[in-house]
Amino acid sequence: MKRSRKGFTLVELLAVIVILAIIALIATPIIVGAINKAKKDAFLDTAYGVLKAGEFYYAKGFGIDVPGKKVFSFPDDFEELKLSGEKIGGGSLEVTSDGMQSLAIYDKGKNWCATKGEEDSEVTVVKYEEGNCKISETNGFLPKNLSKGTAVYLNPETKKVCNAEEAISTTGTKKGCMKWYAYKDNGNGTYQLILDHNTTAVVAWNSSNNNREMKEIQVTLENDTKTWNSSLNVRIISADEIAKITDNTDFDAKSATEEKWFYFDSNSQVQTITKQGQSLYSWLYDYTDICTTYGCNVADSLTQGYWTDTFVYGTTNNAWRVYRYGGLFYNNVNTSNLYGIRPVITI
Numbered sequence: 001m002k003r004s005r006k007g008f009t010l011v012e013l014l015a016v017i018v019i020l021a022i023i024a025l026i027a028t029p030i031i032v033g034a035i036n037k038a039k040k041d042a043f044l045d046t047a048y049g050v051l052k053a054g055e056f057y058y059a060k061g062f063g064i065d066v067p068g069k070k071v072f073s074f075p076d077d078f079e080e081l082k083l084s085g086e087k088i089g090g091g092s093l094e095v096t097s098d099g100m101q102s103l104a105i106y107d108k109g110k111n112w113c114a115t116k117g118e119e120d121s122e123v124t125v126v127k128y129e130e131g132n133c134k135i136s137e138t139n140g141f142l143p144k145n146l147s148k149g150t151a152v153y154l155n156p157e158t159k160k161v162c163n164a165e166e167a168i169s170t171t172g173t174k175k176g177c178m179k180w181y182a183y184k185d186n187g188n189g190t191y192q193l194i195l196d197h198n199t200t201a202v203v204a205w206n207s208s209n210n211n212r213e214m215k216e217i218q219v220t221l222e223n224d225t226k227t228w229n230s231s232l233n234v235r236i237i238s239a240d241e242i243a244k245i246t247d248n249t250d251f252d253a254k255s256a257t258e259e260k261w262f263y264f265d266s267n268s269q270v271q272t273i274t275k276q277g278q279s280l281y282s283w284l285y286d287y288t289d290i291c292t293t294y295g296c297n298v299a300d301s302l303t304q305g306y307w308t309d310t311f312v313y314g315t316t317n318n319a320w321r322v323y324r325y326g327g328l329f330y331n332n333v334n335t336s337n338l339y340g341i342r343p344v345i346t347i
Contacts, residue, residue, distance in 0.1 A: 039112070046088065046107075047105060051093075057070075071092060074092065074093070087107060089106050091134075094135060096118065102118050115133070115158055120159075146185065151180070152180045152181070152191075156228040158229070159229040163177070171302045179195075179196040181196060190346055193344065194284070195344075198303050198340035199225070199340070202337050204216040205321075210333070218236075224341065225343055228345075232345040233346045234344070237342070238308055238310050239253045239309075239328060245281065246264045265279050265295070277297045279326050282326075289301045289302070290324060295326050303338070304324045307320075307339050321339050
């Protein structure tokens with residue numbers, strides 16, 4: 001008796017190929033992500049190896065003498081150093097006479113940049129950007145005794161101070177060197193800073209019309225700042241903080257109803273600003289639509305203001321927001337086409 005031999009049909013083979021293709025589509029991003037993370041972690045290990053080696057090299061008197069410190073350049077000054085992980089493509093290390101180290105190095109493939117300021121306890125690894133992987137002249141730290149409204153130029157991804165000429169203040173800008181304003185000295189060597197523009201032009205506070213949850217703006221904030229240094233504790237400013245900045249002692253968000261809105265410069269419901277740049281608090285509402293009519297310096301038609309994290313007492317659907325007229329006003333939380341977000345950081 002002959003045995004019948006049966007193979008796969010063309011349809012069955014196509015089905016198998018399709019299934020394998022789907023598996024590949026699902027698995028590839030996961031595998032690529034795992035590989036990239038492994039490379040990033042390896043370069044982080046390399047950076048810590050450099051710091052350890054820097055202590056030894058400094059003790060041996062190697063490096064270029066600069067007043068108060070030794071400077072090492074990569075890879076020339078570390079040719080004999082055997083490091084695990086990703087190879088160094090370039091950068092530098094500075095070691096002060098009291099043992100403080102500053103680091104900025106990148107891998108040979110120019111995928112990652114590892115940085116550390118003198119007083120940083122940890123190394124930060126971010127995506128490499130041409131010209132940005134370098135030790136800041138101020139080692140990434142702010143000047144002392146900053147007064148309210150003082151401009152600061154800072155890259156939130158690298159947590160490094162940058163130059164005013166590099167700063168971009170365009171609405172929607174989320175990366176690189178940007179302009180900030182100090183508004184509070186925390187008394188422990190850190191400050192509260194607010195960005196001078198919205199990272200997202202317009203977004204609803206909560207489209208469900210319930211002001212007990214900051215839904216949309218919280219998600220948007222997380223997306224806008226996902227590459228920022230996590231130690232900056234990014235958040236949305238509160239209505240009470242706005243009132244404190246303008247020295248309004250009558251406003252308390254715990255009891256402030258809709259009738260408590262106010263203009264910044266008068267701390268009342270009477271507008272006193274009549275000229276461009278006249279407001280003492282123009283830095284709080286620059287880059288909003290037609291704001292120059294109400295005392296700001298730079299107008300931007302993309303947004304009319306930005307949300308605070310505070311709902312209006314006694315209501316279920318209103319929240320406080322900074323408005324283009326130069327004041328703290330309220331609006332419905334499901335308004336999605338007028339106000340955006342302006343992050344606050346601690347550094």
